[in-house]
Amino acid sequence: MKTPANQPSRMLNTGDSIPQLGIGVFKVDDDECERVVLEALEVGYRHIDTAMIYRNEAAVGRAIAHSGIPREELFVTTKLWNADQGADATAGGLATSLELLGLEYVDLYLIHWPAPLRDVYVETWLALEELYATGVTKAIGVSNFEPAHLERILEAGSVVPAINQVELHPAFQQRTLRAFQEPLGILTEAWGPLGQGKYDLAEIAGLGEIAQAHGKSIQQVVLRWHLQEGVIVFPKTVRKQRMIENLSVFDWELSDEEMVLMKSMDADRRVGTHPEDGNW
Ligand code: NAD
Secondary structure, three states: OOOOOOOOEEEOOOOOEEEOEOEEOOOOOHHHHHHHHHHHHHHOOOEEEOOHHHOOHHHHHHHHHHHOOOHHHOEEEEEEOHHHOOOOOHHHHHHHHHHHHOOOOEOEEEEOOOOOOOOOHHHHHHHHHHHHHHOOEOOEEEEOOOHHHHHHHHHHOOOOOOEEEEEOEOOEOOHHHHHHHHHHOOEEEEEOOOHHHOOOHHHOOOHHHHHHHHOOOHHHHHHHHHHHOOOEEOOOOOOHHHHHHHHOOOOOOOOHHHHHHHHOOOOOOOOOOOHHHOOO
């Protein structure tokens, strides 16, 4: 059982479930990351989102080992970096991640970016399908894929991605992409669920009032909104107090009117790299 009883989960197209809220560790240094993940596990998180390029998989692995929590109660995601894409390199990318994590399998393995100028994401997807078949990853998916990228792997492959992890926050809601992928059984994960702190959430008209009405922080309202939208989130914080705050969003609800109001906050405001430009 990967999701604690009091937490919401989503069912992947593999039949496994994923805790809907986790902790993300982008930009958490390896030497701090062990403490961060251990504290997150201590306060109740069971879902960790890392990536090869975050250079902290070893610390995530140490935290998991030291936590004493049975492997089957954790949901661990990592991602294949662009330089490791391709028919030949992909299996090595996952093998290296597993070694660093000290795990025999991950729960979800993602192609980090389509990197269209490299243009090897289709063969990379086929390599992921082979890895999935061997059980070293329990689910496979993609990140930062636009509909055109998804169409190509759906056409060439035989497994539908379980997940597409994309930038998504109140000012950038990805309605077109979600309308395309969700009917296919591809769940949406939000990266930068709080806008990465790159704009002040309090400046969005109406958000402060909703937070006040519920006696919650604006960040909690935004996380609650993601959950009610069916989106999977893993806000990043290195502070234990904020880990607890971000996890305290399960026993109250936004009203239908508040959800409609938040839908109207979409402003097509991307704060990160456009998928066509992520060709590092
Ligand atoms: P985020 O939206 O989670 O924002 C993180 C910022 O919000 C941090 O500065 C943190 O201090 C602040 N914050 C967190 N909780 C808070 C609270 N309760 N009150 C006030 N401030 C708070 O941005 P992110 O870290 O970029 O995204 C989350 C995760 O998504 C990452 O850690 C990573 O795992 C993943 N991610 C994936 C990609 C990708 O390309 N697939 C890109 C970026 C991030």
